[in-house]
Amino acid sequence: MTTSPKLDAKIPDGQLEQKWTKYRSTVPLVNPANKRNLEIIIVGSGLAGASAAASLAELGYKVKVFCFQDSARRAHSIAAQGGINAAKNYQNDGDSTYRLFYDTIKGGDYRAREANVYRLAEVSANIIDQCVAQGVPFAREYGGMLDNRSFGGTQVKRTFYAAGQTGQQLLLGAYSALQRQVGLGQVEMLTRHEMLDIVNIDGKCRGIIARDAVTGKLERHFGHAVLLCSGGYGNVFFLSTNAMGSNVTAAWKAHKKGAFFGNPCFTQIHPTCIPVSGDHQSKLTLMSESLRNDGRIWVPKRKEDAEAIRTGKLNPNDLKEEDRDYYLERRYPAFGNLVPRDVASRAAKERCDAGFGVNRTGEAVYLDFAFNMKYKYGKKEATKKGIQNPTEEQLTELGKAVVKEQYGNLFDMYQQITGVNPYENPMMIYPAVHYTMGGLWVDYNLMTTVPGLYALGEANFSDHGANRLGASALMQGLADGYFVIPYTIGAYLSNEIRTKAIDTNHEAFEAAEKSVRERLEKLKNINGTKTVDYFHKRLGKIMWDQCGMARNEQGLKQAIADIQALRADFWKDVRVPGGLNEFNPELEKAGRVADFLELGELMCRDALNRNESCGGHFREEFQTEEGEALRDDENFGYVAAWEMTGDANWELHREDLKYENIKIAQRSYK
Amino acid sequence: MSGNMNLTLKVWRQKNKDDRGKFETYPVQHISPDMSFLEMFDVLNERLINEGKDPVAFDHDCREGICGMCSMFINGRPHGPLQGVTTCQLHMRSFKNGDTIVVEPWRASAFPVIKDLAVDRSAFDRIISAGGFISVNTGNAQDANSIPIPKDDADAAFAAATCIGCGACVAACKNASAMLFVSAKVSQFALLPQGQAERQERVLNMVAQMDAEGFGSCTNTGACEAECPKGISLSNIARMNRDYIGAQLSVQKA
Structure with a gap:
């Protein structure tokens, strides 16, 4: 197996530990006078986009940021709950850059690039420093030092957090830094704008076409470089933990104009989400992985008990300890409830498929805090307060206060959505689509296969392999934006200092705007009989059934045919109300769903091509006797980078993954 | 649809910031108490689109109470009747069958209306x-x-x-x-x-x-x-x- 000549990852030479240090000390620079004349367009204002915008503007570049929401602060990074990893070793428990690197590669089931991941682990500590300097109020201990918690797939405590709303605090930090640059005139912020195409001139990305969502006007914007920080594509499944507006459009337009798409089938199904309650549901809500620090996952041991719980004849609190199956602790004693997400999700599905599910639909397991509330926290508090021989009720009360402090907002959210009090009853949870490890293929500089076009954060494919560890998305988004792109973009822009700003009357801008306008008109003029949501829900069902937690050859082939038929029907029969030149959320949605209808097919093709199971990609034909994922390193130890060669036509390019510092092994959490 | 609540909505409709705007009345049927308030609006909009009418524009994104985008003024209170809850986390179980619910945008001259319930913040x-x-x-x-x-x-x-x-x-x-x-x-x-x-x-x-x-x-x-x-x-x-x-x-x- 050899890497395709079209994919040059540009990984620097030298020892793994030296690569980044050496590279960033030798990467070409752009002098301050020239930076003022170089324009950078950033699409998306989440952790990656906001941190990149602020950092690049501080360096002196002219930056324009686009987001579809009404403010940069709304980007969906805001909803990240549990925390952010960093190899600080503040807990003295043996953490190090190497260990974070190792955990991430292993957690990703050996499908990520060594050099990128090592760099990520290396800069992780700087992120925490930077955020604290910005005034991000992380949780602290009584001595005033930063507190940490554990996350899945690791055996150290390296996760920094701010209650259950770490993403919010980090994003507001980056947003503040961004707005500071807006105030200084260094960044132009265009909210309620959606990017609808990129513009390439002489083989380089030179700008975008964006639609002003309020007036409907199409705008042309030039940039010497364009950074896509537009997040992931989990909403292809309709129901996911993503925000309603999260979409693939920016990345997909880039893909159609030459950017290869890496590992599209690598989707993360998060094990702890609030189960689906009805067909009216518009989204799913995550219950942070941090809850697995203190929540124990179980189902009844006997099917009769599960049946009795489902029909309301048995209260789960009354089921005796010995009649409960703590299946993660049973199957994976070394990591217990803190196995990685893909493993936990599959284990939940396995129990529910076998008939042990505990809610009306049979698709839920328990996440139970009663034990730790009483014995872990209650006892500690009782000792602290000098209460001798506390009663069980006292322990519960004391523990409840601690749990409230740690996870209060999550418990409130759970109660609000389900109407059930999680302090009194175990939570019911089930896996749901959460994150996409796949994304635009990028090299070590974070540049896509289109020169001058970059992808950062969840929008790229690079660091998480086939499964992302908890609390690593925030780390990657901020690493890319604060500490990687400000250096690596010099490699490209240092050669662009003689490029004058290109007039947006250039024929390439003209042509791109024309094709965007024609597509919008086409959508509007179909005037069919079905709403956009009708199609989105159907696409979501195909994807969840055939390309979700478990996949097989026959199902994927069927899904490809079904998606093609659905797409044809969409372009014949969708109805988009309202006009083009006005505030029209349905029109925005229609364009996004049209793109999902193409992406869905590529995801299935990628899943069909990958004849192995790894991380979040589980092909039923490839599993061990115990039902664990069975990798095939020999034949599939590569990144699948797909080039679009025509309408619904793709060519596969391979980037061979070499492991020089880690010994590849069967992933085990037992 | 599996709900049994029937409600009357009085919703502020305003084409753009220069339009005068007015209330429109919409009956909605078969609403489930487990639906969120915004999902109830999804149902209304689906129907309006099917009837060839203009759906109600409103801001929303994360639907888990953290992005701050949703903004409805419900029965005279921002984010509706509950305390400590955004509109997207308000569920229909907080209302009774037969209720009339009045929904307006944020009212402030510093927040001009963009369309219907969406304002410029x-x-x-x-x-x-x-x-x-x-x-x-x-x-x-x-x-x-x-x-x-x-x-x-x-x-x-x-x-x-x-x-x-x-x-x-x-x-x-x-x-x-x-x-x-x-x-x-x-x-x-x-x-x-x-x-x-x-x-x-x-x-x-x-x-x-x-x-x-x-x-x-x-x-x-x-x-x-x-x-x-x-x-x-x-x-x-x-x-x-x-x-x-x-x-x-x-x-x-x-």
């Missing part, structure tokens, strides 16, 4: 740009544990920092004052050692921008605190006022 961004930050460039930071911060201070700063910038405080206030929003950001930094260097300048600049945006004055009625979905405390306003007076007395303008 960019004034908040401009206030943050005026001073809602600590001026530290990327790369300048010292080790995160080099300044111990008492847990109580960190917790208080965090409590102020949980503001989601939805604008409910402005909508709730009879003066359309933005004091709760501004004071939350001022307080977050005033409570932390990192925020001290720019403490006085920050409060002066942010308040100046707030006034320039046309928000009203604070008369301490406390409606903002009562309606804030994140429970931001009125004591932040008191802290900001103290800081503002102190800053006015001591800052020397060049």
Whole structure:
């Protein structure tokens, strides 16, 4: 197996530990006078986009940021709950850059690039420093030092957090830094704008076409470089933990104009989400992985008990300890409830498929805090307060206060959505689509296969392999934006200092705007009989059934045919109300769903091509006797980078993954 | 659909910022008590589209109560009848079968209506740009544990920092004052050692921008605190006022 000549990852030479240090000390620079004349367009204002915008503007570049929401602060990074990893070793428990690197590669089931991941682990500590300097109020201990918690797939405590709303605090930090640059005139912020195409001139990305969502006007914007920080594509499944507006459009337009798409089938199904309650549901809500620090996952041991719980004849609190199956602790004693997400999700599905599910639909397991509330926290508090021989009720009360402090907002959210009090009853949870490890293929500089076009954060494919560890998305988004792109973009822009700003009357801008306008008109003029949501829900069902937690050859082939038929029907029969030149959320949605209808097919093709199971990609034909994922390193130890060669036509390019510092092994959490 | 609630909605419809706008009445049937308020609007919009009518425009995104984008004024209260909850986290079980529900956009001259229930809150961004930050460039930071911060201070700063910038405080206030929003950001930094260097300048600049945006004055009625979905405390306003007076007395303008 050899890497395709079209994919040059540009990984620097030298020892793994030296690569980044050496590279960033030798990467070409752009002098301050020239930076003022170089324009950078950033699409998306989440952790990656906001941190990149602020950092690049501080360096002196002219930056324009686009987001579809009404403010940069709304980007969906805001909803990240549990925390952010960093190899600080503040807990003295043996953490190090190497260990974070190792955990991430292993957690990703050996499908990520060594050099990128090592760099990520290396800069992780700087992120925490930077955020604290910005005034991000992380949780602290009584001595005033930063507190940490554990996350899945690791055996150290390296996760920094701010209650259950770490993403919010980090994003507001980056947003503040961004707005500071807006105030200084260094960044132009265009909210309620959606990017609808990129513009390439002489083989380089030179700008975008964006639609002003309020007036409907199409705008042309030039940039010497364009950074896509537009997040992931989990909403292809309709129901996911993503925000309603999260979409693939920016990345997909880039893909159609030459950017290869890496590992599209690598989707993360998060094990702890609030189960689906009805067909009216518009989204799913995550219950942070941090809850697995203190929540124990179980189902009844006997099917009769599960049946009795489902029909309301048995209260789960009354089921005796010995009649409960703590299946993660049973199957994976070394990591217990803190196995990685893909493993936990599959284990939940396995129990529910076998008939042990505990809610009306049979698709839920328990996440139970009663034990730790009483014995872990209650006892500690009782000792602290000098209460001798506390009663069980006292322990519960004391523990409840601690749990409230740690996870209060999550418990409130759970109660609000389900109407059930999680302090009194175990939570019911089930896996749901959460994150996409796949994304635009990028090299070590974070540049896509289109020169001058970059992808950062969840929008790229690079660091998480086939499964992302908890609390690593925030780390990657901020690493890319604060500490990687400000250096690596010099490699490209240092050669662009003689490029004058290109007039947006250039024929390439003209042509791109024309094709965007024609597509919008086409959508509007179909005037069919079905709403956009009708199609989105159907696409979501195909994807969840055939390309979700478990996949097989026959199902994927069927899904490809079904998606093609659905797409044809969409372009014949969708109805988009309202006009083009006005505030029209349905029109925005229609364009996004049209793109999902193409992406869905590529995801299935990628899943069909990958004849192995790894991380979040589980092909039923490839599993061990115990039902664990069975990798095939020999034949599939590569990144699948797909080039679009025509309408619904793709060519596969391979980037061979070499492991020089880690010994590849069967992933085990037992 | 599996619901049994039938409701009457009176919804503010306004084509754009120049339109006068008016209430339209829509009956909605078979609503499940497990639906969120916005999912009920999804059902209404699906029907309007199928009938060839213009769906109701409203802002929303994360639907888990954290992005701050949803903004409906429901039966005279921002984010509806419950305390500590955004519109997207309000569920229909909080209403009764047969209810009539009045839904309006945020009302404030600093928040012009874009369409129907969606308003322009960019004034908040401009206030943050005026001073809602600590001026530290990327790369300048010292080790995160080099300044111990008492847990109580960190917790208080965090409590102020949980503001989601939805604008409910402005909508709730009879003066359309933005004091709760501004004071939350001022307080977050005033409570932390990192925020001290720019403490006085920050409060002066942010308040100046707030006034320039046309928000009203604070008369301490406390409606903002009562309606804030994140429970931001009125004591932040008191802290900001103290800081503002102190800053006015001591800052020397060049």
